[in-house]
Amino acid sequence: MDTRTAITELIHRSGLIMDERDFKGYLDLCAPDYQYRITAYSPEIRKDMTWLEHDKAGMKSLFENLHRHNSDKSPISRHINVCLVDIDEAAEEASVTSTIEVFRTTLDGGETELFAVGKLYDTVTLGHDGPALRSRNVRLDTRLLGYGYHIPF
Amino acid sequence: MSRNAVEWKQTPSFPESHYVDTRIYTEEDIFLDEQRKIFNKCWIIACHESEIPNAYDYRTFSHPGGPPLIVIRGEDMKVRTFYNICPHRGNTLLYEPVGNAKRITCIFHAWSFNATGDCIDISRGKEGYQDRFGCKDAGLREVKTELGFGGFVWVNVDDESCTLKEYIGEAMGMLDEHLDQPLEVFHYHKAIVNTNYKLWHDTNSEFYHDYMHYFNRITGMIQPGYFDRKYTGYPNGHASVGSMAIKYDAYEGSKARGVGWPGLAPGGWVLIDIFPGMTYNLRTSVLRMDTAIPLGPNKLLIEFRGLGLKSDTPEQRAERIRDHNMIWGPFGRNLHEDLLGVHGQGLAMRERTDSRWVIHGREENMTIHDEGGMRHFYAEWSRRMGRKAYDPYGEQAVAAK
Numbered sequence: 001m002d003t004r005t006a007i008t009e010l011i012h013r014s015g016l017i018m019d020e021r022d023f024k025g026y027l028d029l030c031a032p033d034y035q036y037r038i039t040a041y042s043p044e045i046r047k048d049m050t051w052l053e054h055d056k057a058g059m060k061s062l063f064e065n066l067h068r069h070n071s072d073k074s075p076i077s078r079h080i081n082v083c084l085v086d087i088d089e090a091a092e093e094a095s096v097t098s099t100i101e102v103f104r105t106t107l108d109g110g111e112t113e114l115f116a117v118g119k120l121y122d123t124v125t126l127g128h129d130g131p132a133l134r135s136r137n138v139r140l141d142t143r144l145l146g147y148g149y150h151i152p153f
Numbered sequence: 154m155s156r157n158a159v160e161w162k163q164t165p166s167f168p169e170s171h172y173v174d175t176r177i178y179t180e181e182d183i184f185l186d187e188q189r190k191i192f193n194k195c196w197i198i199a200c201h202e203s204e205i206p207n208a209y210d211y212r213t214f215s216h217p218g219g220p221p222l223i224v225i226r227g228e229d230m231k232v233r234t235f236y237n238i239c240p241h242r243g244n245t246l247l248y249e250p251v252g253n254a255k256r257i258t259c260i261f262h263a264w265s266f267n268a269t270g271d272c273i274d275i276s277r278g279k280e281g282y283q284d285r286f287g288c289k290d291a292g293l294r295e296v297k298t299e300l301g302f303g304g305f306v307w308v309n310v311d312d313e314s315c316t317l318k319e320y321i322g323e324a325m326g327m328l329d330e331h332l333d334q335p336l337e338v339f340h341y342h343k344a345i346v347n348t349n350y351k352l353w354h355d356t357n358s359e360f361y362h363d364y365m366h367y368f369n370r371i372t373g374m375i376q377p378g379y380f381d382r383k384y385t386g387y388p389n390g391h392a393s394v395g396s397m398a399i400k401y402d403a404y405e406g407s408k409a410r411g412v413g414w415p416g417l418a419p420g421g422w423v424l425i426d427i428f429p430g431m432t433y434n435l436r437t438s439v440l441r442m443d444t445a446i447p448l449g450p451n452k453l454l455i456e457f458r459g460l461g462l463k464s465d466t467p468e469q470r471a472e473r474i475r476d477h478n479m480i481w482g483p484f485g486r487n488l489h490e491d492l493l494g495v496h497g498q499g500l501a502m503r504e505r506t507d508s509r510w511v512i513h514g515r516e517e518n519m520t521i522h523d524e525g526g527m528r529h530f531y532a533e534w535s536r537r538m539g540r541k542a543y544d545p546y547g548e549q550a551v552a553a554k
């Protein structure tokens with residue numbers, strides 16, 4: 001598989017695996033120094049905001065605590081479209097820009113609603129074992145998320 | 154034992170102050186009455202001063218009583234508020250949430266206004282109105298505005314209202330000394346939930362529902378001092394809950410909080426509910442401010458703000474943001490649960506679902522699981538509405554005669 005295809009598959013897989021709530025599987029796609037963020041811009045306060053920020057250990061403890069919380073149980077579906085893959089061979093790294101739409105399907109009757117849209121800005125490290133996620137910034141356009149969600153996008 | 158229809162509808166065997174009729178959450182006529190008698194009479198937070206730092210900065214605000222507003226800082230740095238309504242043919246003047254406008258020009262027929270609300274130009278005014286109508290007749294409608302209690306911009310659309318200070322009274326006493334440094338909003342988001350605004354305010358007024366929050370149970374409820382926290386009710390329906398030491402590191406993945414807050418003990422937590430729908434929630438390193446803007450009896454917009462000190466270093470600010478997000482962001486471990494709770498209430502308490510009563514019957518010496526905070530709220534609600542929360546249509550009163 002060529003590098004570009006491997007990177008594209010990694011990004012898509014990261015979405016599919018989270019849709020399945022396979023959190024361990026997701027963490028396996030991440031490099032040890034993984035950094036995850038959800039950010040958005042608020043015109044109301046004219047500021048960039050960070051809504052969630054975790055390293056790999058932080059993501060792990062978030063996932064492990066989830067079952068102790070009361071959460072919306074509706075499944076969500078992340079539709080990712082990889083747009084730009086910028087490979088830096090020398091640095092063994094790639095920058096990837098994707099669009100993401102998140103849909104939520106209600107528990108009663110399975111009606112699906114668009115939950116959020118935004119972009120993924122990912123850094124992918126390229127090692128012998130294939131590409132791994134080094135950082136992800138989920139940049140949301142949607143800032144109105146109703147009663148919210150416990151699982152990151 | 155389960156209950157049949159008659160038993161379900163029977164008035165609860167509590168004092169009248171200890172339960173309410175669920176129609177106060179669902180009926181359109183009661184909501185319209187609340188807009189007139191509560192929201193259009195009370196002081197309401199429109200925004201924070203840090204959102205309009207410079208001369209001519211403005212912020213639009215949809216007042217819960219109905220009028221769309223513009224909050225704007227003048228050349229003299231004074232903050233004023235006007236209806237966002239053109240006095241010509243009623244067009245919206247400003248559309249964006251924020252901006253900077255030395256001159257507010259209506260897009261419809263180009264009438265212009267300045268930041269003190271004066272009309273400064275009527276296009277072809279002389280030709281069209283001759284001397285029958287001019288700029289002096291076309292000023293914007295100004296709304297009472299005061300800055301206070303942490304630098305928030307408070308508005309009151311009732312020209313006859315008391316001052317903000319009189320309205321708040323002693324209610325902010327527990328926070329006063331912690332709010333004397335300039336603050337800055339670093340987080341803003343809003344949520345629309347199909348529920349009634351009072352149910353949201355109730356959730357902010359009671360801690361019995363800490364059973365819902367794993368984070369609160371672990372870091373608060375099982376820690377010493379939790380059941381000593383006391384409610385205090387103040388005139389005008391406000392209430393406060395005292396501090397305790399929260400043990401943040403009891404939750405896996407969470408750390409003891411590094412940055413504190415001026416004057417607040419480490420792990421401290423003070424919460425003050427301001428009638429009819431605003432909550433100050435100072436938790437160790439972050440001040441969260443909720444403002445409720447009902448859009449209908451069963452539709453609520455809540456604005457969430459997270460504030461730190463204006464003097465924060467970048468490191469301190471980053472830490473406050475992390476502390477905030479852990480529990481209070483849209484993906485936080487605590488807020489989502491609160492919103493799910495009131496969403497569930499809204500779902501059950503729609504019209505025609507045959508919901509009937511909501512019980513506020515817990516008495517625990519006005520400590521943290523006592524439902525006295527809500528009883529205090531509904532006493533004020535009843536006073537202002539001229540309706541009893543337990544009997545909003547006077548049916549019980551009639552039946553008793």
Ligand code: FES
Pocket residue numbers: 239240241242243244259260261262263264
């Ligand atoms: S409606 Fe504003 S100028 Fe005519």
Ligand SMILES: [Fe+2]
Pocket residue numbers: 356362366491
């Ligand atoms: Fe709560």
